[in-house]
Amino acid sequence: MKITPEEARHIAALAYLDFSDQEYEALATHLSDILDYVEMLRELDTSNVSPTSHLLESGEAFRDDVGRPSLSETEALANAPERGGDHFKVPKIIG
């Protein structure tokens, strides 16, 4: 599978990442190499195989629906890059 620099640009947009033109070239090469390598998985006949998404077969882990102490506002905001009062502050969204 060959990834073009344009495709790399599209994937980057999906992942909220930016690169320089030179980096897109290098990424396209690296990703193509890796995808060529993982092609070998196509050799496997998986028509009757179900996918593994969870390792433990114990099922859902439910707990009793009772209130527990949670983070205070001060704690929750302690690492905020920017805050306004009791909120996380972000750049303006609606003009």
Next chain:
Amino acid sequence: MDVHRLSVRELRAAFEERQLSAEEICQALLTRIERLEPHLHAFIRVTAEEALEQARDIDRRRAAGEQLGALAAVPIAVKDNICTRGVLTTCGSKILQNHRPIYDATVCRRLRQAGAVLIGKTNMDEFAMGSSTENSAFGPTRNPWSLECVPGGSSGGSAAAVAAEMVPAALGSDTGGSIRQPGALCGVPALKPTYGRVSRYGLVAFASSLDQIGPFGKTVEDLALVLDVIAGHDACDSTSSDVPAEHALDGLEGGVEGIRIGVPREYFSSELDPEVGRSVEEAVKLLESLGARARSVSMPNTRFSVPTYYLVATAEASSNLARYDGVRYGVRAQDHRDLRSMYHKTRSQGFGSEVKRRIMLGTYSLSSGYYDAYYLQAMKSRSLIRRDFEEAFREVDVLATPTTPCPAFRLGEKLKRPLEMYLLDIYTATINLAGVPAVSLPCGWSKQGLPLGVQLIGSHFQEPVLLRVARTYEKARRFREERHALPLENKA
């Protein structure tokens, strides 16, 4: 007394017999760290003041006649992707360089309750993505046995710190080999427990279905001691198992009489360095001479493990790392025009190149049109790899393989070729895909004087049997007794 020489159990004994106070132990190791750290860079942060305070507190509590825990007075280092309340936890990344967790990971809480002294945060590949610790935003760690070589990764700081006897034990995390591979390359015993055995609460997520926390130590006995403290169900991690955690320490000295060891043919492939292969074969022979029965087994899907691993791990990573957007924590880029450009700039400036490469690969394999061909096929191939293990463990108790295809390599040697670096996980990533426990033990030295590692693999939740076999091997192999001085120590 050379305090840095002592194992966890020996330190405990010296503390209990009042030969050493917790403060003396802590101070001795801090002095050792101060001396070696400039050469090795095993730590991102040494928390000397906090550690001495914890140690004095342990001494005060002992003086007051309090009952103290299993690790009282034992200094332990923790990988920097494990949250420590109030102490910077960076994951080796610029994007988290100012991140001060507001809570302790469950493993840290349990270590503190057991009386352990948390002495610092160890260096790592950014977000645990790498096999050499060269991907740390804060500079690489060096292998104590050869400063030109990498310590392995991603938990390279923890492995190097234990190998250089800066600490008797350390915690790392293992997603595709990140505990066992640096363990092998630095010559220290290292354990990845069964998936679900140890709570991941407070471990910064890389690939949630693969990640597991585990210990490095000087002896298998110490691995069991630390595991018994950190293992067990945790309501804060819905994937932590409620299968009761059987104490690994109890049956440790039971020997290997009648134990069935499987040697999977597929792990002795052409990629394997002959020196590593020979030392693993010798390890199996030694176990046979002690009463174990070895046989060859086949695990036909082994060669699919690295491609499966890199698709599953990067897909999960691309989703897990979406949270770094400069809003709730971490470093926010400053020169943005609007919200969207703030996200883009924050992530592009904050992440290093390997992390971005993996986010890209994961995003691609999850994207519309490619999901079935890549991610779904990888999850199915994962089922086949698990089946290989289930079938093997019907016939044997433990599997023995190399941990890595080669000994430690030179800094920079594999950085330019990502795929070559990925192939280093060839013998370790299978284990995470299956979720079984595995330990790497030092089993010899290369001609260049670098440690070699054997990997022993157990069945789900069979850590007690696995560690019993490992302990029997370690006692017979006498690796610790044969330890020679580090090149650094000879110079001094």
